[in-house]
Amino acid sequence: MRQRYLALLSVFASLPAMALTFQTRLESIEWTVEGDKFECRLTQPITDFGSGEFVRRAGEQATFRLKAYNAVMGGGSATLLAAAAPWQPGRGDINLGSVHIGSGNVLFNTSQVQAGRLINGLMDGRSPVIRRASGDGRVSEVRLLPVKFNKAFNDYQSCVAKLLPKNFEQVKQAQIGFPGEGNDLDAQAKAQLQVMLEFMKADPTVNHVELDGHSDNSGNRLTNRDLSRRRALAVVDFFKANGIQESQITVRFHGERYPLVPNTSSANRAKNRRVNVHLARVAPAEPAAPQTTASASTAKNS
Incomplete structure (x- = not known):
């Protein structure tokens, strides 16, 4: 040497x-x-x-x-x-x-x-x-x-060897698919959500989940809207079961209004049955400043 x-x-x-x-x-x-x-x-x-x-x-x-x-x-x-x-x-x-x-x-x-x-x-x-x-x-x-x-x-x-599987830019958005026509999470969906969950637990500043449920156009509008809601709620249940508070989750559901691709085939309709998941950092709300009523102020000065 x-x-x-x-x-x-x-x-x-x-x-x-x-x-x-x-x-x-x-x-x-x-x-x-x-x-x-x-x-x-x-x-x-x-x-x-x-x-x-x-x-x-x-x-x-x-x-x-x-x-x-x-x-x-x-x-x-x-x-x-x-x-x-x-x-x-x-x-x-x-x-x-x-x-x-x-x-x-x-x-x-x-x-x-x-x-x-x-x-x-x-x-x-x-x-x-x-x-x-x-x-x-x-x-x-x-x-x-x-x-x-x-x-x-x-x-x-x-x-x-101890690094997380993904960084925030990679994990902050996911599209959870529902290949079947129901609202059950399959193994692939759970694996995607697990990666997001692990990141939230590792980085407490990532403290909010936004969910947008979607459907295809197979049923009527009311049925599709309810299906998109139940799919979003299935994702809510997954996060809640793993320690995320309901107050940290925002849920929206849109039915068939925002398809990814035209609903012209069974493959396309499967792509449109989804929940979009977005992780965010939300600062806690500042406590409101104490307010003094006129009567209290008068009493203090009397």
Whole structure:
């Protein structure tokens, strides 16, 4: 391992004089892992610059983002590399395409594919490198090192294993189907609702459920309206049975008024038999200010 460190030092010492390189000293390299059920982060601080971090949200693959204290790199296009390790001669850098350096604290977010290739490169001893050439020929480079990566990546994987199946954007809306003509929830419907329920329990700020019941046009309008109501109430019963208070649920039912597709076939009619579920964050109502009646005010002043 010491030979690898010495090889790295020799490479950095040989960088062109015009290159401005940001990287942490080998003896100070660290990877940190933070996260919860919603997001996991694997981060390497970069001395005098900021940090590079892999971020994986619930329900998604990881992306890589570069954070900076200032705008020393400038804006514009930069090249993303999985740079070859100096102790493995004969291997070239892998060009992972371009990224756009923006303003603000987060300079860019990669695609999920780019992040996956960076992780594979780190596992193979490669360094993530962001290299930007300015118009006057100056090169700015930010480099992360693979030192201590494997252990940190194992901790990161342990965090990922505890992520929820979906994030809020993915879970906040669902369409619960009723393939049959009744109002019973089938296994697929219950599985969809269970995912939403788990998210509500994990994030108490998601505290309200809005339900809209729908039917096809098979019966008369009154029958269809009642069917849409009973389908919405079946979803209400599911949430109530799993700890959601009725006061947290808003129910509407529309009968056949809002079809997803024309009711021109049995397949289309099945699609229109549904309950749309929407999760929301609703702030608690502010308590009304106490009011003093005229008689009480008079009594106080008498």
